[in-house]
Amino acid sequence: MEALKDKLESSFLVFENEINGAADSPMHARRREAFQRFIKMGFPTKRHEEWKYTNLKPILKHDYRVFVNDEQTVDFSAIKRYFLNDVDTYKLVFIDGYYSSWLSETTHSDFDICTFSNMLTKYKDVGEKYFNKALPEDEALASVNTAFAKEGAFIRVKRGKTVDKPVEVIFITTDHGVETMTQPRNLVVVEENAEVTILERHQSLSSQEVLTNTATEIFALKDSRVNYYKIQNDAPNASLIDSTSVRQYSKSNVTLGTYSFGGKFTRNNLNFFLEGEHTESHLDGITVIDGKQTVDHHTLVDHKVPNCYSDEMYKGIYDENSHGVFNGKVMVHPHAQKTNAFQQNNNILLTDKSSIDTKPQLEIYADDVQCSHGCTIGQLDEDALFYLKTRGIPEKEAKALLLYAFANDGLRNVKIPVLRKKLNRLIAKKLNVNLDFEL
Amino acid sequence: MKTEESYLEEVTASEYKYGFYTDIEADKVPPGLNEDVIRLISAKKNEPEWMTEWRLDAYRKFLKMTEPKWPNVSYPEPDLQAISYYSAPKKKKELESLDEVDPELLKTFEKLGISLDEQKRLSGVAMDVVVDSVSVATTFKDKLGELGIIFCSMSDAIQEHPELVKKYLGTVVPKSDNFYAALNSAVFTDGSFCYIPKGVRCPMELSTYFRINEAGTGQFERTLVIADEGSYVSYLEGCTAPTRDENQLHAAVVELVALDDAEIKYSTVQNWYPGNKEGKGGVYNFVTKRGICERNAKISWTQVETGSAVTWKYPSCILKGENSIGEFYSVAVTNNYQQADTGTKMIHLGKNTKSTIISKGICAGKSNGSYRGLVKIGPRAQDARNFSQCDSLLMGSSCGSHTFPYIETQNKSAKVEHEATTSKIGEDQIFYCNQRGIGEEEAIALIVNGYCKDVLNQLPMEFAVEAQKLLAISLEGSVG
Numbered sequence: 001m002e003a004l005k006d007k008l009e010s011s012f013l014v015f016e017n018e019i020n021g022a023a024d025s026p027m028h029a030r031r032r033e034a035f036q037r038f039i040k041m042g043f044p045t046k047r048h049e050e051w052k053y054t055n056l057k058p059i060l061k062h063d064y065r066v067f068v069n070d071e072q073t074v075d076f077s078a079i080k081r082y083f084l085n086d087v088d089t090y091k092l093v094f095i096d097g098y099y100s101s102w103l104s105e106t107t108h109s110d111f112d113i114c115t116f117s118n119m120l121t122k123y124k125d126v127g128e129k130y131f132n133k134a135l136p137e138d139e140a141l142a143s144v145n146t147a148f149a150k151e152g153a154f155i156r157v158k159r160g161k162t163v164d165k166p167v168e169v170i171f172i173t174t175d176h177g178v179e180t181m182t183q184p185r186n187l188v189v190v191e192e193n194a195e196v197t198i199l200e201r202h203q204s205l206s207s208q209e210v211l212t213n214t215a216t217e218i219f220a221l222k223d224s225r226v227n228y229y230k231i232q233n234d235a236p237n238a239s240l241i242d243s244t245s246v247r248q249y250s251k252s253n254v255t256l257g258t259y260s261f262g263g264k265f266t267r268n269n270l271n272f273f274l275e276g277e278h279t280e281s282h283l284d285g286i287t288v289i290d291g292k293q294t295v296d297h298h299t300l301v302d303h304k305v306p307n308c309y310s311d312e313m314y315k316g317i318y319d320e321n322s323h324g325v326f327n328g329k330v331m332v333h334p335h336a337q338k339t340n341a342f343q344q345n346n347n348i349l350l351t352d353k354s355s356i357d358t359k360p361q362l363e364i365y366a367d368d369v370q371c372s373h374g375c376t377i378g379q380l381d382e383d384a385l386f387y388l389k390t391r392g393i394p395e396k397e398a399k400a401l402l403l404y405a406f407a408n409d410g411l412r413n414v415k416i417p418v419l420r421k422k423l424n425r426l427i428a429k430k431l432n433v434n435l436d437f438e439l
Numbered sequence: 440m441k442t443e444e445s446y447l448e449e450v451t452a453s454e455y456k457y458g459f460y461t462d463i464e465a466d467k468v469p470p471g472l473n474e475d476v477i478r479l480i481s482a483k484k485n486e487p488e489w490m491t492e493w494r495l496d497a498y499r500k501f502l503k504m505t506e507p508k509w510p511n512v513s514y515p516e517p518d519l520q521a522i523s524y525y526s527a528p529k530k531k532k533e534l535e536s537l538d539e540v541d542p543e544l545l546k547t548f549e550k551l552g553i554s555l556d557e558q559k560r561l562s563g564v565a566m567d568v569v570v571d572s573v574s575v576a577t578t579f580k581d582k583l584g585e586l587g588i589i590f591c592s593m594s595d596a597i598q599e600h601p602e603l604v605k606k607y608l609g610t611v612v613p614k615s616d617n618f619y620a621a622l623n624s625a626v627f628t629d630g631s632f633c634y635i636p637k638g639v640r641c642p643m644e645l646s647t648y649f650r651i652n653e654a655g656t657g658q659f660e661r662t663l664v665i666a667d668e669g670s671y672v673s674y675l676e677g678c679t680a681p682t683r684d685e686n687q688l689h690a691a692v693v694e695l696v697a698l699d700d701a702e703i704k705y706s707t708v709q710n711w712y713p714g715n716k717e718g719k720g721g722v723y724n725f726v727t728k729r730g731i732c733e734r735n736a737k738i739s740w741t742q743v744e745t746g747s748a749v750t751w752k753y754p755s756c757i758l759k760g761e762n763s764i765g766e767f768y769s770v771a772v773t774n775n776y777q778q779a780d781t782g783t784k785m786i787h788l789g790k791n792t793k794s795t796i797i798s799k800g801i802c803a804g805k806s807n808g809s810y811r812g813l814v815k816i817g818p819r820a821q822d823a824r825n826f827s828q829c830d831s832l833l834m835g836s837s838c839g840s841h842t843f844p845y846i847e848t849q850n851k852s853a854k855v856e857h858e859a860t861t862s863k864i865g866e867d868q869i870f871y872c873n874q875r876g877i878g879e880e881e882a883i884a885l886i887v888n889g890y891c892k893d894v895l896n897q898l899p900m901e902f903a904v905e906a907q908k909l910l911a912i913s914l915e916g917s918v919g
Contacts, residue, residue, distance in 0.1 A: 049509065053847075334837060349851040352818055356848050360857065363841040367833035367863045377816075377848045377855040 001043045001060045009039065011066040012147060019150075027120065030132045035147035041140045053325045053357040054296045059239045059265050062209045064181035066148075068096045072174045074205070076103060082170055082203050087418045089199075090167045092153045096174055097182045099151060111157040111196070113167055116185055119154040126156060130189055134217040134245035139269060142243035145215035149185035152214075157194035157224075166197045166416055171214070173238070175206040186216040190224040190252075197227040197416060204238035215243040220252035222276065227255045227415055233262035233426060236291070243269040250276025255413045257284040259423055260295045261430045267296045274301070274308045281310040286410035286423075288430040290319035300329045303336040312343040315410045317403055317431070318354040326358040328373065334365045343373035348380070348406065380406075400433030407431075470523045474498060477625055480524060484594055484628075487601060497614040497624030504618045510751045510780040511809040511841055517688045517723060524626045524659075582642070589634040590645055593661050596632035603634055607665055611694040611729045611757070619690040620727040623659050627692070630661035635670035635701070644899050645674045660691040666701035666736075673704040675899065688723045689747075695730030695738055699760065702737040703730060706898055707754075708906060710913075711746035718776025718805070721748025728752065734760030734789070741897040743906045744771040744779060745913040753811065755784035758792035758820075765794040768894040770906075772913045773806030773838070782812035782829075782843075787820040787853070796827035799891050802838035803914055809841040816853040823850060827857045832864060832890055834883075834914070884911035 012035050016023055043060055044051040074095055083091070090113045093103035099115045106113050112123070119127055131149070135142045153169040171184050190196055204210040212234075220226045232240060240263050246254055260266050272281050287295045301310045316324045330341045347356045360373040380402045388398035407427050414420045428434070477498050481491040506516055583590050589600060596604050614624040635641055666672050676693075689711070697703045705728075714721025724747035730738040740754040756765030767783040785794035800808040810829040831840035842859045864886050872882030888895070888907050895903050 334839075337836070347848075349848060349853070352849070352851050354851065356846075358846045359844060360859070361841075361843050362859060362861060363839070364831070364833065364861050365837075365839040367836050367838065369833075369861060369863075371861040373842070373857075373859050375844070375846060375855075375857040377846065377853060379852065379854070 001057060004060050004062075004064065005039075005042060007064075007066060008144060014067070015148060022120075027124075027127055027131060031147045031149060034132065034137075034143040037137060038140050038143040038147060041138070041143070044140055050298060050327070054267060054294065059211060062179045062211070064179045064209070064211055065176070066181055068176055068180055068182075070176065071098055072096065072176075074100070074103070074172055074174060078205070079103075079170070079172060079203070082201055083168060084166070084199065084416070084418050084422065087166070087416070089165050090163070092167065092169045094151065094171045094184060096172070096176075096180070097151050097184065110161040111155070111163055111194075113153075113155050113163075116152040116154045116187060117150055119187065120150070123154075123156070126189060127187075130187060130217065130219055132217070134219065134247045134271075134273065135215060135243060136245065136271060139243055141213055141241050142215050142269065145183050145185055145213050145243065148183045149215070152185040152187070154187050155196060155198065156189045157191060157196045159191045160193045162195040163197065166199055166419075169198060169200045171202045171212065173202075173204045173206055173210045173212070175208060177208065179209040179211075180206065181211040181213065184212070184214045186214070188216065188218040188226070188228075189221075190219065190226050191221050193223040194221075195225040198229070199416075199419065200228070200230045202232070202234055202238070202240055204235040206235070206237075208237065210235070210238040211241070212238065213241045216245070218244070218246040218254070220246065220248045220254050222249050222251060224249075224252045225254075226252070227413075229257045229414065229419060230259065231423070231426075232258065232260040232266050232295075235262070236264055238263050239265040241267045241269075245271040245273065246281075247273045247275055248279040248281060251278045252276070253280040255282040255284070255415075257410070257414060258297065259285070259410070259426070260287045261289065261426055263293065265294045268298065270297070270299045272299075272301045272310065274303050274305060274310070277305050277307045279308045281308070282413050283310070283312040283314075284410045284413050285314035286407050286427065287314070287316040287318075287324060288407060288427055289317075289322040289324070290430075292321045294323045294325075296325035296327075298325075298327045298329075300331065301341060303330070303332045303339045303341060306335065306337045306339065308336070309340045310342070313410060313412075314345045315407050316345075316347040316356065317350065317407060318347065318356055319350040321351075321353045323354065324356040324358075326356070327361065328359075329361045329363065330371060330373070332362075332364040332366050332369055332371065336366050337368040339366065339369040339371065341369070341371045345373070345375045346406070347377045348403065349377065397433060400431045403431050404428060404433060471520050472522070472524060472626070476524050480626060480628065484597075486597055489601075489605065490597055493609070493614075494625050497621050498626075500615040501618070501621035501625055504615070504621055506618050510811070511807070511843070512749050512751060512778040512780050514723060514749045514778070519622070522688065524628075586639050586642070587636040588639060588641060589632065591632055593627070593630040593632050593663070596663075600632070600634070603665065604632070604663070607694070607696050608663060609694075611696060611731045612692050612727050616727060619725045620692050623661060623690045623692045623727070627659040627661040630663070630691070632662075633664045633672065633674065635666045635672045637667045638669040639667075640670065641672040645672060660689075662691070662693040663696075664694070664703060664705070665696045666698060666703050668698045669700040671702045673899065674706070675902065676705070676707045689725065691726045693726070693728040693754075695728075697730060697732045697736035697738050697763075699734045699736060701733070702739075704739045705730070705741070705754070706902065707740075707742040707744075708898075708902060708909070709742070709744050709746050709750075710909065712748075713746050713775065713777050714748040716775050718748070721777070722746070723748065724750045724752065726750075726752040728754035729757065729784075730755070730765075731757045732760055732763035732765060735762045736760055737764040737766070739766040739768070739897070740783065741768045741894065742770070742781075743894070743898070743909065744769070744781060745909055747779075748777055750777075750779040750781055752781045753783055755786070756794065757786045757788065758794065758823075759788050761789045762791045763789055764792070767794075767796045767798070768897045769798045770801070770891045770894045770910070771799070771808055772801045772910060773803070773808045774913055775804040775806060777804075777806040779807070780809040780811055782810045784813040784815070785825060786813075786815045786817070787823040787825070788817045790819070790821040791823070792820055793824045794826075796825070796829070797893050798827075798829040799894055800829070800831040800840055801834070801887060801890075801910075801914065802831065802840045803834040805835075805837045807839040807841070809843060810859075811843040813845040813847070814855055814857070816848040816850050816855065818849040820850050821852050823853045825853075825855045829859045830890070831859075831861045832887070833861065834864065880911075880915065883914060887911070887914060
């Protein structure tokens, strides 16, 4: 871990040299501050309460290359399957951290769907207003990302506009023969009464270890509606650390779905900061993993103001030697009266080698609230299984069917039918069951 | 309102004013903590060599530790060097009659429905009446002796039953368990020791009411309860009456050992001085309580926590043997500026182990209450089962209630359920009571008692009644 830290330190100097002209800009000052914070904090260890159950050491011990300079091209056919194919979408495709214009489809008409670097030059004012204003400062990995922030998606929907098609953001990492680390940075600003649906995906095509340390900031201004879905189904040697922060202003409605099936190691730090009254937040997650996979979900819903509603539902199925972590924190500040906050975390362990550590956490400083959390770890309902068997469904299929139904709840807020179908297929595939119907 | 200083001053001053320390002065160790002090404590208590070594070992371990920072409480760190770790039992000024007792205290007694004699005993009035607690204690002690039950002070146990103490002391809570447990291991002055022989069902509630060791057990109490195979004991600690204690810091350790088929029921009512309404003063209550269950054994913790300025306390069960059962029932009430971080740990190691956690938190005023619990299912704990429910009731808009449940499962056959809710007393519920002519305060007492019923039901009868009233008193004036 120390080696990687040293490497990041020298890389940061290189990075500062490269952006020579912009090194004095206020944006870069934020990067530098973030980097200083990281240097002070270092990488989190298991002694850190938020990392109690997840050991970063094996992930950070690799000798990652921080900047990949030899640009490679990828054929559309090679990555076609990662897109939503049956529906027209805006696309932002990045290969090894560089924007690939010929694979992408962007627009600047009523809304800006372009790149982070584009924003840095063209919309400096937006950058100054929003860049690094949502992510919490005490997260080491988000700070590293901020320090190296130069490319990723930039989506701004102007007042009153609805983006007519879903936006797909895909980050591809290709094989360079070395272990690589990428740090995409996304910024989403949805202005008053605007609406957008975004799909994010990270995909490694490399046979080497890949670490993606991504960060996304979402600003949902007054009356806006945002749907954001993450499909985490990466290659078996790819690790992902995802820091996402959402700031919600009054009467906005944000849905964030995290669907984790693949990858060696996945850590999600998801923060919702509720800044205005009468907001609605939905956080959904489905985790179906096996082998030696690890998926760690850390969520925070920060109720700062009264009259907000948040609902969280995370479902997990853990097979073989997999390890799951769920830490859901709901914070209700003083004066945040009439808060409704719900949280549900259900898990099924399929083998004795799999394990789950969960910590649903409520911190409440206001009295007129309704908050609840429920957490279960258990098995399939024997009666239901028996019933299916009496109907002639073999045990294996019956079990898969029940597991499928269990996980399927997490799709309740997926509003794109094609995506729903795709996720359904992914769940079925992961559970090794052939379903010829849709729930 | 008494400030912290004036409160302490008053207590310390009173000792000198009445000159009770003439013969005791020599017996007091100067404040401070070092190896010599520990040797001195051990020597004063005439302890055998192995005990002294045990203490010193604990002290050396303690030196390497730091005060835990993770509980969700904030308080000025107590100065451990300013404490005198050994002083001979203090004689309290005996009052002539109840008239001399603080009227506020008497009012509380009245509300609790404590009998006159009991009132006198609790407030330190000399008793010449029939029911003398000491004589009661002796009669009970004889009766227990017939059954082979050993119930004595820890100091006596070290002298008289060294083999049992040696075998079990520190096996459940190791010396290096945590900062305050290590401190306790090094300097504990007394506590109770209880041994129930094989197959014996203890015929009465063992409790502090009949305790043999003198009233001021000191701030570092050590309790060890051993229930041998097939035995049963119900142990009661604390009392509902407000205890005004001059010690700021209390760091007790309680160890329970339930051998095969044994059952231990441990109930606590804690009502130490919580500080005044401005949050000045009050006791720090940092307790380590843990029990170990062998095959088919059962340990049940019940606690009603209403006092202390700062509490952190996690009575735990290690369910080591097959089919063992752990239970935890808790009511924690915080008012004014009190802070409580309490909960339990259920560590399932054996097959078919079961645990139940019912925790009810009530927060009023500007207080903060936290539930912090761990349910751990080990890889060999086939068919382990846990049910947890932690509810919090908030009264007033400046209090806080928090839940930190940790659930770690490594076995697929485990069934773990956790449920938590936070809400306030329904206005419609109060309105309904008002409508039937029940005043607001009484209505709240009624609702709170209903809310805590699951836990209060676990308490021995006479205690349960007092505990109910205690809840009402603790919450007095919290609604307005």
